Amino acid sequence: MKIREATSMDLEAILKVMDLAKEFMNQTGNSTQWVNGYPSREVLLNDLDLKHGFVCEYESKIVGYFCFIKGNNPEPTYSLLENGTWLNHLPYGVVHRLASDGTIKGVAKACFDYCFSQIENIRVDTHRNNQPMQNFLKNYGFKRCGTIYVSDGSPRDAFQMQIVK
Secondary structure, eight states: OEEEEOOGGGHHHHHHHHHHHHHHHHHTTOOSSSOTTOSOHHHHHHHHHTTOEEEEEETTEEEEEEEEEEESSOOGGGSOOBSSOOSOOSOEEEEEEEEEOSSSSOHHHHHHHHHHHHOSEEEEEEOTTOHHHHHHHHHHTOEEEEEEEOTTSOEEEEEEEEOOO
16 A cells, blocks of 8 residues: 555545445444544635645555644643543644545555654544544554543543664
8 A cells, every 4th residue: 555645636535435344434323423524624724824634545445534733733632631641741642534435445444554754752532432443543552541521622542652773
């Protein structure tokens, strides 16, 4: 699987991936995480404008998408962590909006393998009902650190992992 920075030419394919990911979340008991048009075209275009959007390609087809923010800008919603502590306070990368079209396995692993090749410390959050993502994160080696609240005030389970070289 190939990871590359997304461009505006990829937007329609990314939107399709997002729609398929939302269907999967609904089918697996997570009907409240990506609602009311989120992530919108505007949110995704902002990812692309900031050079934070990445696509996963398999046999020249876009099969996944994620937003990756590396290192120097702390995630505002991570400033308050309840019921736990972060593993460290070193610079970190953040992954948001990870989505797969469901056609092949390994999109999440490819995403995090790529991100850890860029920075050794990553934080991520997900809805408590997103059991597939929760399971993946734990199996990959992430530790649940506590609860954060996203901009609309809803809680998310927060995870962190550091690779020590």
